[in-house]
Amino acid sequence: xxxxxxxxxxxxxxxxxxxxxxxxxxxxxxxxxxxxxxxxxxxxxxxxxxxxxxxxxxxxxxxxxxxxxxxxxxxxxxxxxxxxxxxxxxxxxxxxxxxxxxxxxxxxxxxxxxxxxxxxxxxxxxxxxxxxxxxxxxxxxxxxxxxxxxxxxxxxxxxxxxxxxxxxxxxxxxxxxxxxxxxxxxxxxxxxxxxxxxxxxxxxxxxxxxxxxxxxxxxxxxxxxxxxxxxxxxxxxxxxxxxxxxxxxxxxxxxxxxxxxxxxxxxxxxxxxxxxxxxxxxxxxxxxxxxxxxxxxxxxxxxxxxxxxxxxxxxxxxxxxxxxxxxxxxxxxxxxxxxxxxxxxxxxxxxxxxxx
Numbered sequence: 594x595x596x597x598x599x600x601x602x603x604x605x606x607x608x609x610x611x612x613x614x615x616x617x618x619x620x621x622x623x624x625x626x627x628x629x630x631x632x633x634x635x636x637x638x639x640x641x642x643x644x645x646x647x648x649x650x651x652x653x654x655x656x657x658x659x660x661x662x663x664x665x666x667x668x669x670x671x672x673x674x675x676x677x678x679x680x681x682x683x684x685x686x687x688x689x690x691x692x693x694x695x696x697x698x699x700x701x702x703x704x705x706x707x708x709x710x711x712x713x714x715x716x717x718x719x720x721x722x723x724x725x726x727x728x729x730x731x732x733x734x735x736x737x738x739x740x741x742x743x744x745x746x747x748x749x750x751x752x753x754x755x756x757x758x759x760x761x762x763x764x765x766x767x768x769x770x771x772x773x774x775x776x777x778x779x780x781x782x783x784x785x786x787x788x789x790x791x792x793x794x795x796x797x798x799x800x801x802x803x804x805x806x807x808x809x810x811x812x813x814x815x816x817x818x819x820x821x822x823x824x825x826x827x828x829x830x831x832x833x834x835x836x837x838x839x840x841x842x843x844x845x846x847x848x849x850x851x852x853x854x855x856x857x858x859x860x861x862x863x864x865x866x867x868x869x870x871x872x873x874x875x876x877x878x879x880x881x882x883x884x885x886x887x888x889x890x891x892x893x894x895x896x897x898x899x900x901x902x903x904x905x906x907x908x909x910x911x912x913x914x915x916x917x918x919x920x921x922x923x924x925x926x927x928x929x930x931x932x933x934x935x936x937x938x939x940x941x942x943x944x945x946x947x948x949x
Contacts, residue, residue, distance in 0.1 A: 597621065598622075599620050599622050599623075599945060600622075600784040600787045601623070602775070602789050603790035603794075604631055606635075606744070607934050607941075609749065610937065611942055612624055613751075618942060621756070623760060624752075626762075627762065627764040631748075634869055636792060636901040636902055637741055637745065637931050640741070640815075641738045641844050642844075643682070643831050644736055644932040645736035647736075648696065654929055654933070668748070676739060682732070682832075684696065684835070685722070685730050686728050687728060700733065706734045707731055712728075715730050736831065738850075739931065762778075763777045768799070770917030771919065773787055774787075788945065789916070792865070792902065793904050795924050805912065806905070806924055808861075809859040811856075811902070812876050812879055815852065816852045817894040819892050828845075831845070839882045841855065841883060842854070842855055843886065854882075857927070867900070911933075913944070921945055
């Protein structure tokens with residue numbers, strides 16, 4: 594057992610993945626969060642998320658995916674549950690976005706199967722999809738859906754059994770990464786190292802990162818399809834519907850989850866302490882995308898409009914770096930941060946280990 598003690602601020606997926614990596618290295622770990630653990634308002638607290646191998650021209654993400662899949666398998670073995678459903682992915686393009694060609698070029702280098710689907714067959718195979726306006730359709734393998742709430746819950750149970758100390762309802766108000774100290778709920782705590790994994794709240798503790806990391810309010814919608822389409826959606830693939838002016842991603846309902854639609858457009862604004870109920874303004878763009886992607890989108894019942902916060906950089910790169918002699922920050926920007934969390938947690942743990 595390594596007797597060094599590490600405090601992690603933040604019990605979202607990146608904080609927990611870092612804790613998992615540190616425990617495997619023998620560190621004593623404490624995790625602080627201002628809310629419950631896992632934190633229900635963390636951006637990683639979600640029903641299901643896409644994990645895939647293709648990322649268009651975002652090659653840095655694609656290059657990290659083989660390691661991500663390997664580490665997810667190790668984490669699932671540790672927690673004793675495989676919270677992953679392998680599903681095909683349907684990639685639809687409306688106009689030349691460049692995404693399809695770039696994705697295929699990468700998949701061909703890593704031997705992932707894909708096939709072109711004749712456009713005239715889309716309406717027949719997927720009548721819930723709006724076929725007019727499509728210019729290309731492909732189906733990929735090699736991905737599926739992760740189930741974040743289940744992962745977070747089982748990971749907390751596993752880590753607690755490994756000796757990790759969890760401090761819920763503990764609001765960290767200041768950190769000293771030179772001395773390895775922080776103040777939480779008015780009380781000082783010390784450690785050999787402190788990892789800041791505070792998500793959209795990171796710049797409140799590390800204001801020097803404010804020019805780089807910007808909180809961004811995002812929205813998703815959970816839907817109930819019309820009864821006639823419900824069986825089709827239960828058997829549907831993951832869908833990426835990409836247009837020159839409007840795009841969305843769609844996750845079909847799986848056991849314990851609802852039909853979900855979201856997009857990947859950063860607002861770069863908002864207060865992470867604000868309500869997580871999405872407003873009309875939050876979902877306006879998403880409704881527009883849904884009407885372009887779904888046949889008769891307005892016939893669907895909206896079950897929930899949910900807002901979350903990512904902390905993003907200009908180039909969508911993750912921030913995983915040392916801060917002072919006793920500090921590390923991990924801010925894996927955007928929704929891609931969840932699927933790559935085991936890799937990010939390993940990288941953060943390696944930085945901690947580098948301090949001896």
